[in-house]
Amino acid sequence: MNHHTFNAPRLALTKLIAEATITSFLALWCCITPALAQRVDARIITDYASVSGNQRTRIGVHFKIEPGWHLYWKNPGDSGMAPKIKWTVPEAVKLSPLPWPAPKRLPVGHLMNFGYENELLLGEEVTLRPGFGGDRATISAEIEWLVCKEDCLPGEAKLSADLEVTRNREESADSAIFERFEKLYPVKGAIESATFTENSSFLELSFKTTDNIKVAKDLFFFPEVPGIVRNAAPQRFTAGKDRSTLRIEKDTNAHSIPRTFKGVLTFDGSGGPEAVTIDAHAARSASAAASLQTVFFAQIALAFIAGIILNVMPCVFPVLSIKVLRLIEISGKDTQLIRHHGIMFSAGVVVSFLVLALILIGLRGLGEGLGWGFQLQSPLFVMSMAMFITALALNLLGVFEVGASVQRAAGKIETGSSSAGSFVDGVLATLLASPCSAPFMGGAVAYALNASSAEGLALFAVLGFGMAFPFLLLSFFPAALRLLPRPGEWMELFKKFMAFPLFATIAWLVWVFGKLSGDNSAFVLLLSLITLSVGFFILGTIGPKQRSAKSRRVCGVIGLGIVLLSIGAAASYSVEANEPANQDSLWREYDEHLVNAAIAEERPVFIDFTAAWCITCQVNKALVLSDAAVIEAFKRRDVLLLRGDWTRRSEKITAALLSYGYKSVPLYVLHNPAKRVPVIFPSVLSISMINDALGELP
Amino acid sequence: MRFSKLFTSTIFTLALLIQLNAPSAFAAPKQAKIGESAPEFTLTDNNGKQHRLSDYKGKYVILEWFNKDCPFVKKHYESGNMQKLQKEAADKGAVWFTITSSAEGKQGYMTNEIATKVLADSNAQPTAWLADPTGEVGKAYDARTTPHMYVINPEGKLVYAGAIDDKATTDEDDIAEATNYVSSALSESMAGQEVSTASTQAYGCSIKYAG
Known part of the structure; x- marks a missing residue:
């Protein structure tokens, strides 16, 4: 049997240990004993050649590491092993460990290691206890390490050093190494009142903001204990006025966190790279100023404001204002009834939002690559909305009236015998709001989706409540309605005028549709909308003017036929999907291979993850990314420009977003060859942000 | 001109108001999680036979990530522990x-022939050795090191x-005392109990994934 594969390196290792041992025997008098090892050269060094009763001497193992190879920190990250040193000292000699120097991030593909390149010193402080006799102290070390590049090699050595016991202090040539490493020790106590909070997917460190922290860049927290955080995930830093937070993604199978979560925080401070220790205590009280709870409540408040803003969106405002007009009509009547309508309408809105949230959460459970705005990735949905809103606009203009039965129902509402109508109005308003809300709520809703389901539902409910709130307020204080003019002809004019915001919404939907299904389909949709209008005109305007019942019926049939035909034609085209052309020749379509190839040849890469229905993306594109100076800067630095289009659902883009730790657009990423971690921009770009980041390129 | 600027900046402000403060949506990729269904896979063994995880429902399945040249793997094979x-x-x-x-061209990659020989030489007795050169299955399980071990019920x-155990070293002598x-x-x-230590930090060499 051939054991070749497994045995050969083992023999080499045995030889190596033997050599190391022999070398240390030969060098009896010398305090420096080099160990022979591949890729790593380990020596035992001291800062002084002697030790005495009241003076400390430092001893350590100095590893010289071949370029490209690395040793590990005490938490090695996703793989690897920290060096181990077992010290042996004579009786009455005391050792106290020196700190580990601040580690560096060493990415390995999609994983992350923590460790050291070039050199490492792991040391101890030597002191003599009163009882020590003898004139010499021999200190020996059994060392084990693992050195890795792509491959890993284990190494071991037994080294020893003799220290003379005398008061004569003679500095050794190696003391400079100790001085050098002393600067790399994480500073203790520089970070005050650190606390942490956690939920199912995140851990958030919070600490006092200092002047240095305020200007800090590229912050990274290295936890001492492995298995808690996702080592390769980007960490999100927010500097607040009093306290700053660092949000860290947890490992999928995270171990429980010790009561004191310890680690090292590294960053680029005002004076270059810095490292500080952090001992964070679990935050229990409200004193954890920027805890996750606070973030959650901030989100709740924000969702409420977002909901209120939805009222003035072009697709919601007309519907709501007409609802208000109805309120004016009945404002003289029973205030109890008005309140009842307000409550029912609010319930309709909130329930619809909750249903939407449940659909989203359910689809997420099925592993669909969805983010908010997913509805707008469906051409059929966009087409339906365009048709529906066209019909609504025509209705407001008085081209046609809703059917008799529907009117009866509406009549009932006004007479107060049914409040179901107000509930339905709420549902309708939510449905209409959805194309307008999507582009604005990417961030907030993505938060809701990534929080626990309960938190997500709460956020959606608040969003809905925010949207219903102004109407609810009016219904509770109908006196405010008196500020509006008396009911009269102006209401009819106002109603007609409200068709125009709806037309604006249609324009936008047609544009999104064009992005989804191609320009030809957009044209067909426009034609269909026109024939749809003609159909409604025949049905609702020409028909009722006919004297004979027969002609009225003929008009009805022709009108309805045209309406249905228009819907059919648009629907058939909406299914056809043409690849949207990338008109901008400067930008290439996102492809992971292009990114990797560019990184390999040290070419910077800028990626714009965008979608046609994302307004923030379009604003950024128009105001920043299309700016002549920005384009010039990109060209000058030979930045590879990639665009990931998420207008339609794409596994590839969803996966790419996830690989940066995001689940929604916009996302802007710059791969700087001089930095290990890609630069992620805030979702609202500015020209100076781009210029600053480009300025850091090598 | 002025109106369009006003319009754009209004939209911009609204977008800013709503999105600026929103925490970005970090999301853990869907990965193997304790207590949840183990990700499905179909991989081919060194004899060209396909193995699908779900075909082995009803049995315990153990997954072991392997790299013949990794010192931590050698520790467990040379000692006969694995x-x-x-x-x-x-x-x-x-x-x-x-x-x-x-991945092909990286350390530990094996053709079917080499795998057959390595298995025979080391006297290894797995049900099958499976090749995952694209790393797809490894990433689905969030496998990071060799060895990295999984137990599926x-x-x-x-x-x-x-x-594999609680002694994160390359020293064979540690195996005797290891849990x-x-x-x-x-x-x-198998005794119907909850697994007391269901997740630990795997130790070993990094997996030499493609890319």
């Missing part, structure tokens, strides 16, 4: 897959993920 564990699992009726996610749920997490997870789970 073979012993494989035999123990087989005796208990469990299925054992040894998986290599090294007969319902297809992941009950253990992590290190073997895989062995205890298997015994506890």
Whole structure:
């Protein structure tokens, strides 16, 4: 049997240990004993050649590491092993460990290691206890390490050093190494009142903001204990006025966190790279100023404001204002009834939002690559909305009236015998709001989706409540309605005028549709909308003017036929999907291979993850990314420009977003060859942000 | 001109108001999680036979990530520890897959011929050795090191993920005193108990994934 594969390196290792041992025997008098090892050269060094009763001497193992190879920190990250040193000292000699120097991030593909390149010193402080006799102290070390590049090699050595016991202090040539490493020790106590909070997917460190922290860049927290955080995930830093937070993604199978979560925080401070220790205590009280709870409540408040803003969106405002007009009509009547309508309408809105949230959460459970705005990735949905809103606009203009039965129902509402109508109005308003809300709520809703389901539902409910709130307020204080003019002809004019915001919404939907299904389909949709209008005109305007019942019926049939035909034609085209052309020749379509190839040849890469229905993306594109100076800067630095289009659902883009730790657009990423971690921009770009980041390129 | 600017800046302000403060949506990729269904896979063994995880429902399945040149893997094979564990699992009726996610051209990558020889030479006894050169399965399980061990119960749920034992070294002498997490997870789970240590930090060499 051939054991070749497994045995050969083992023999080499045995030889190596033997050599190391022999070398240390030969060098009896010398305090420096080099160990022979591949890729790593380990020596035992001291800062002084002697030790005495009241003076400390430092001893350590100095590893010289071949370029490209690395040793590990005490938490090695996703793989690897920290060096181990077992010290042996004579009786009455005391050792106290020196700190580990601040580690560096060493990415390995999609994983992350923590460790050291070039050199490492792991040391101890030597002191003599009163009882020590003898004139010499021999200190020996059994060392084990693992050195890795792509491959890993284990190494071991037994080294020893003799220290003379005398008061004569003679500095050794190696003391400079100790001085050098002393600067790399994480500073203790520089970070005050650190606390942490956690939920199912995140851990958030919070600490006092200092002047240095305020200007800090590229912050990274290295936890001492492995298995808690996702080592390769980007960490999100927010500097607040009093306290700053660092949000860290947890490992999928995270171990429980010790009561004191310890680690090292590294960053680029005002004076270059810095490292500080952090001992964070679990935050229990409200004193954890920027805890996750606070973030959650901030989100709740924000969702409420977002909901209120939805009222003035072009697709919601007309519907709501007409609802208000109805309120004016009945404002003289029973205030109890008005309140009842307000409550029912609010319930309709909130329930619809909750249903939407449940659909989203359910689809997420099925592993669909969805983010908010997913509805707008469906051409059929966009087409339906365009048709529906066209019909609504025509209705407001008085081209046609809703059917008799529907009117009866509406009549009932006004007479107060049914409040179901107000509930339905709420549902309708939510449905209409959805194309307008999507582009604005990417961030907030993505938060809701990534929080626990309960938190997500709460956020959606608040969003809905925010949207219903102004109407609810009016219904509770109908006196405010008196500020509006008396009911009269102006209401009819106002109603007609409200068709125009709806037309604006249609324009936008047609544009999104064009992005989804191609320009030809957009044209067909426009034609269909026109024939749809003609159909409604025949049905609702020409028909009722006919004297004979027969002609009225003929008009009805022709009108309805045209309406249905228009819907059919648009629907058939909406299914056809043409690849949207990338008109901008400067930008290439996102492809992971292009990114990797560019990184390999040290070419910077800028990626714009965008979608046609994302307004923030379009604003950024128009105001920043299309700016002549920005384009010039990109060209000058030979930045590879990639665009990931998420207008339609794409596994590839969803996966790419996830690989940066995001689940929604916009996302802007710059791969700087001089930095290990890609630069992620805030979702609202500015020209100076781009210029600053480009300025850091090598 | 002025109006369009006003319009754009209004939109911009609204977008800013709503999105600026929103925490970005970090999301953990869907990965093997303790207590949840183990990700499905179909991989080919060194004899060209396909193995699908769900075909082994009803049995315990152990996954072992393997790289023949990794010192941590050698520790467990040269000492006979891994073979012993494989035999123990087989005796208990469990299925054992040894998986290599090294990409072609990277350390530990094996053709079918080499894999056959390595298995025979080391006297390894897995149910099958499976090639995962694209790393797809390795990434689905969030496998990071060799060895990295997983135990899947007969319902297809992941009950253990992590290190083989509690001595993260390359020294064979440590095996005798080590607590073997895989062995205890298997015994506890088979006895109908909750696995007491269901997740640990795997130790070893990084997996030499493609890219």
